[in-house]
Amino acid sequence: MTNTAGPGGGIKLTIEGASKNFGGVRAVVDVGAEIREGEIFAIIGPNGAGKTTMLNMISGFYHPDEGSINFEDHDISHMGPSEIAALGIARTFQNIALFRGLTVLDNLMLGRNVLMKTGVLSAFMYWGAARREEVEHREKCEDIIDFLKLTDLRKTPTGALAYGLQKRVELGRALAAEPQLLLLDEPMAGMNQEEKEDMVRYVLDVNQEWGTTIALIEHDMGVVMDISDHVMVMDMGEKISQGTPDEVRADPKVIEAYLGTTDNKEVA
Amino acid sequence: MKHLRTGLLAAGLAMSATTMVATTATAKDLVIGMACDRTGPTQTVGVVLCPAYHDYVKLVNSKGGLMGNKVKVVEIDTQYKVPASVEAYQRFKKEGAVVVALWGTPMTQAITPNLNADKIPGTSPGFGTAAAANGVKYPYLFPMAASYWSQAGAAVTFAKAELGGNIKGKKIAYIFYDNPAGREPIPVLEKLAKIEDFELKKFAIPPPGVEMKVQVQDITRRYRADFVLSHLFGKGPAVHIKEFKRMGYPLKKLLSFVWGAGEADINGAGGWAKAQGYNALNFAGVGSNYAVLDEIKALYKKEGKTGPEEMASTVYYNRGILAAAVHLKAMELAVKAKGSGDITGTDVQKGFLAIKDFKLGGILPPLDFTDIDHEGGGWARVFRVEGDNFVPASDWIRGYRDVVIQMLKEDH
Amino acid sequence: MFHRESGYFKTTYQADMALYPLPIGRYAIIAVGVVFFILCPFFLGEYYLSIINLVAIAVVGALGLNILVGYTNQISIGHAAFMSVGAYTAANLATKLDLPFWITLPAGGAMAALIGMLVGIPSLRIKGLYLAIATLAAQFIIEWIINHTPTISGGVAASIEMPRPVFFGIELANQAELYYFLIVIAAIAIVGALNLVRSRIGRSFIAIRDQEIAAEIIGINVFKTKLIAFGISSFYAGVCGVMYTYYLGVANYENFQLITSIDYLAMVIIGGLGSVLGSIFGAIFITMLPIAIRLIMESVGTIFVDDAALAQVIAQFRLIIFGGLIIVFLIVEPDGLAKLWQNIRNYFRFWPFSY
């Protein structure tokens, strides 16, 4: 498996000895990792291995009890989610977390919230700067709408969309923030083959055309092994393996903890 | 189904909109506007007082009205709410009211500025700001009966008499609703405490006072008051009678201001047997031994009905009679002065000021209205629970009138 | 209903984002509104004006509450308390410093906003019903403080007499004059609210309402945004309180007790949560419903009961009907009057070709 885009640049995100406990339960234990600029980085592992907790720590929803997380030059270990988002980290969620009462367009505009600065008073009057800003950002959102082929749906409330489309809008919302690092939590969960193929295509396009660094959690080994540059395997909160897809697939520890000793059809 | 629903709702809306435009029929009657509270926090009073008012007006109308002019009462239940009262007042004005009966202290305050502007006299018997009795400052507002200041004066007079004519060094507790109306008498009480040299301690009850065990316990077990003055309304009076009783405090040493002085309060406390000795301050007569009440009963009998149920609650019923009687007296004097039924609010205001020594067969104190005194003299009388009745425990009294008048004058 | 939507294409994003997407619709609405607004006092009696005035005041309060409850999903049962903060702030400024309304009005709003944000602080940790009860607590605490602080409340009576608003030397005293005063403020409040909810601020409110955690992670500072919502909502409440005070001529906390908070809650729920139009409908409906019920019962009531008993029956039934209608509305049309209006409009949009 060779990569066309490949990780070219330096290190985007560094995790050093991160640990997280929840009331005595050790969710993440002393995990270290590096995500390189421009790569697709996958985290895999059994349920409860601490994958989502890792993602939550990167996006600031949780803070590591020990260790640190650095994004570019910033120590983000103890920053709030909104500060981290402002630095250029966006994400999607395992269970779709769209704003169901709002249209596709408004969801994307919200994705750009971190880039906007209209205050209460100017919003109240909707005059001058406030209006200019709205229009400016609307243009950017339209680009993403085109890219994700959502043109017909921009004024549809997201609650009324089919599951696969909702996942796509969620991706769009994350992209709207023009992120440096995009975190995807099980982007293909609950999708059939056809929808998965679509989603993979968009993810690859984002990575290749815009050069966005991507970190994702995914259970579908087919997808993970095909598209990622690096894979980290977690179990019981610990990192048990890391490397290229081929290295990881051959690691006996991974087979024992996650992939199963049986001849797994999905991996084949 | 969906459409039917929508249609029904739309029709309902449309209906409520059209009624707004439809005006009620107008007749050439003398109109009185009456704000009532039959559903709000002071409903216990309203449900008796308001019917009494209607009964008296009916009686006068049955006798030919005021020199041939019939009297019409427009009543609106305000639920003790300010916006509703403002709307009600505007409605009264639209109906051409020449006098309005207000209800409730906050509502009275909200409407007072309008009275002067519109030149319509309004009345606030036994409530509202005490300073409003000053007719110079509020020419169109008539408290019409003893204000909270006058009640305080009368109460201390009574306490002094009960404690043997000297209250120097005695402990007097004042238990009151923790709102403006409840605090109103405090300046007078504090002044009198200085004059008479007694010890005054205040115990506030947050309205609506459904639970006040601790305060009563404090008064009886820690402070050990020699006499208690209480100023509660709504549910409070019944509760405090029960609590004092349960603490073993002699009710003879408890005097309630006018809004805790009714039969309803005694009933709520568990009946006459449980309230023996309880003292109640009143600004109208109590009991049914008055000619005017007999006339109303007779009127009902003529229609083939038994007398009004509300009459059993004599205290609040008689207050309704007082309000109606004074209003109609003022209007009558206005009609007489004018020589026709074509009177305005200003005429009625002058009518009020022309009332002198009006007693209505003893159910009222001798009421006199003057420019400075719009409360008719500030009379009050104490009635005590004995057996199954309220019996008079004092004569009509005006305690420390000089102090009250002085305060009235100071206020402007 | 003034227009058909076909044959018009938007060529700029700006046009697409305007409040009324069709220019003819926009001008028609503005023109009709302005004419109606100027003419009202000429054909309506004082009594009806007084009702409109009460409605105009209620609209402002309802808009504020809807921003908090409907758009941000932070339940508040203490709205009236913020009104009283505005009312007393303005009353003190107007009586002690002789300030004119165009200062007291925003000042009352600002003070209420400040207190509102203070009350909003627990909203970071407390959610749903727990927060609702916390705001109930705020209602009682604010009430108590005003009631017991003579420097705020103006003494024993806890009420301050308020001078009438003065506009270029003209004292606005009667219902018609007050009408112009109140309706302009209400109009500004409505347009402001419409602008707010379609801008960045409004969108982030809705984001918090729909998905609080997601909102935070896409970069909305949830705490700050909730505080802003509390602030704006309370600002509106404060302005509403000042309007009341100027209108009644007196600031009195007993006008702003729990039952008032509940009335406003009824307005936004019956009108439609998360809808500016709904707030207006709700304010109209809840203000006029008791009056309408009474008027209807006055005219037909004597058929069922005799005169003497009527007053009592009206009073009790009005409560029953009022409460009952609230329940029926909630069951039948959970999205409120705004939704009902939309249904009616959609019906007419295709009329006469409904299907």
Next chain:
Amino acid sequence: MLVLNNIEVIFDNVILVLKGISIEAKEGAITTILGANGAGKTTTLKGISGLLRPERGDVTRGSIEFNGERIDRLTAHEIVRKGIVQVFEGRQVFEHLTAEENLIAGGHIVSKAVMRQNLEKVYEYFPRVHERRDVQAGYLSGGEQQMLVIGRALMADPKVILFDEPSLGLAPMIIEEIFGIIKRLNEQENLTVLLVEQNATLALEIAEFGYVMENGSIVLEGPAEALRENADIKEFYLGISSGEKKSFRDVKHYRRRKRWLG
């Protein structure tokens, strides 16, 4: 045993979700329904177990028969008493109850003695659940929760269990284990199973008969081995085109159309 005859489901009186679905689950067999998200699989299951009404849905046409008896008009709890229990997708436990209380609630309809026996049986199947029986169910791991909900369904002495995507969001190894248990239950307890899945590979492996659902209609049906060989199933559900597994890297935005009509 369980037969759906040409049923139609409408939500809110207007939205047609299922259009003439006919499915049969044979006694003692595992039958699977495959399909994309929103195809109507979950709705079909809820239609059987009587859980549509709380969501304002209704079976408006056709019939559902269980052992020859119509059940489409019964309420949810009556249907459970007939022996049909549904296991929801997404491991829905009673979060605030302990694991054991979850099981007790599951055995609500059987007598106390039977409930005790069933409890023993469930603990035998799922020793992990026994270990964690006093833990609040909300704090169990995903795999444990999945076992708990299956155990809870067993508490009601069911004849038929309807599984809704038991593999959703679980790790490959856990999925294997869960499917193993489903197969074991089917064989040892003679349970009839109706299995809704997106993971076509696994589902077709343990099932005997399968249906493919799209946009509220059945588009394909047949024995599992026949479906496994179907070219469209291979392409769109198993991700195999022209005989070999394709790489996701090579996927394009355009592709060949399916041969059935959705």
Next chain:
Amino acid sequence: MEWQFLFELTVNGLLTGMMYALIAVGFVLIYKSTDAINFAQGEFVMIAAIVVAGMAVKYGFPIVAAIGVGLLFMIVFNFALERVVLRPMIGRPVVSIIMATIGLALVLQGAGPLVFGAGTRPLDIGVPDEPLIIGPLFMTPIDVVGAGISIVFLAVFGWFFMKSRKGVAMRAVADSHMISMAMGINVERYFALAWILAGVVALLGGLVWGSAIGVDTQMAALGLKVFPVVILGGLDSIIGVVVGGLIIGVCEALAAGYVDPFVGGGTKDFTPYVLMILVLMFRPYGIFGKPIIERI
């Protein structure tokens, strides 16, 4: 003397607190099993007391018969209420359900006096008024009786909820309606049961409180006491209700006895709310309340 007064206040605060718990438990019951928030709990207590007192005073029923009628009324009434009003509201936003029950409260406020006449009535359940003095203890009999009734009811109810199979089922229903249905639990029957039980508690509350303070529509104000109690204890906890009730009872007593003199009074009704906010800041779901497990 001071220590004795403090002791008396505390004891009476505890007794009153138990009586608050009796009102609050109805609220918790409904919230736990149906997710509905009943702002009309005070009105339930009021209407129960009005029916009993009305039957006894207006129609001359013996008190036992009047209580019987009251019980029957509350069962039928709450059953109907659940059917007609609350069931269609399932799944609506919290604020809508709050509003519906407020609407209900208004209806009850209007209907109570219409049927049985306005005005305050006594409710005599045969508890004497004379104070009870045991050594240094000074108590009023109705408080002792009220607290006793409260303790017995709560104990029985607590056992039912935690230990019996029906109790487990009820908690299951509270946890998730949908899953409960799928498990063969007749959810609607448990909803009805919860409301009926709440009606029965309201009757007990109405008897105790009506006897203590007299019966009229103002009794509904007791409903406002419920909130600090249930929030402090945790909305869904029976033990929480008891603890919350006791804390609030004592807190009120001490505030009125020791804070009032310094600030000019009236602190009794709002100190519970202040206390409640403080507790909420540290425990957002009350002392015993279960946190909502948040996931993303």
